[in-house]
Amino acid sequence: MSKVVRIGNGHKAPSQVSYDRHELSLILNVYGQMVSKGDWKDYAIDFLSDRCVFSVFRKASEHPLYRIEKVPALRKRQGQFAIVAPGGLILKRGHDLGSVLRVFDRARFRSI
Numbered sequence: 001m002s003k004v005v006r007i008g009n010g011h012k013a014p015s016q017v018s019y020d021r022h023e024l025s026l027i028l029n030v031y032g033q034m035v036s037k038g039d040w041k042d043y044a045i046d047f048l049s050d051r052c053v054f055s056v057f058r059k060a061s062e063h064p065l066y067r068i069e070k071v072p073a074l075r076k077r078q079g080q081f082a083i084v085a086p087g088g089l090i091l092k093r094g095h096d097l098g099s100v101l102r103v104f105d106r107a108r109f110r111s112i
Helices: 021-037 097-105
Strands: 042-047 052-057 066-070 081-084 090-094
Touching: 021 052, 021 097, 066 097, 081 097, 090 097
Parallel strands: none
Antiparallel strands: 042 052, 052 066, 066 081, 081 090
């Protein structure tokens, strides 16, 4: 007699987290504005298994000024998008990337 073995529900979790086209467009628009002001000079994108991180730098040899993180595991809690300062302080977290990126519209976060 044969035995039925259930393999799964057919939904496989992605091997890495990434930004979609709309999210990346929003981030790059903010990045372009900050580059034109002379505040940011370089960026890096990391695609990890649990999150993706867009890091911005004043110089390529420094630690990131800010990190824009997407953590899908937090989607149902505080929100999957976060702006993280150099010391690990979360400046803003939310469900909508556009509203989270408004942190950079404020003059008080201008680099010195």
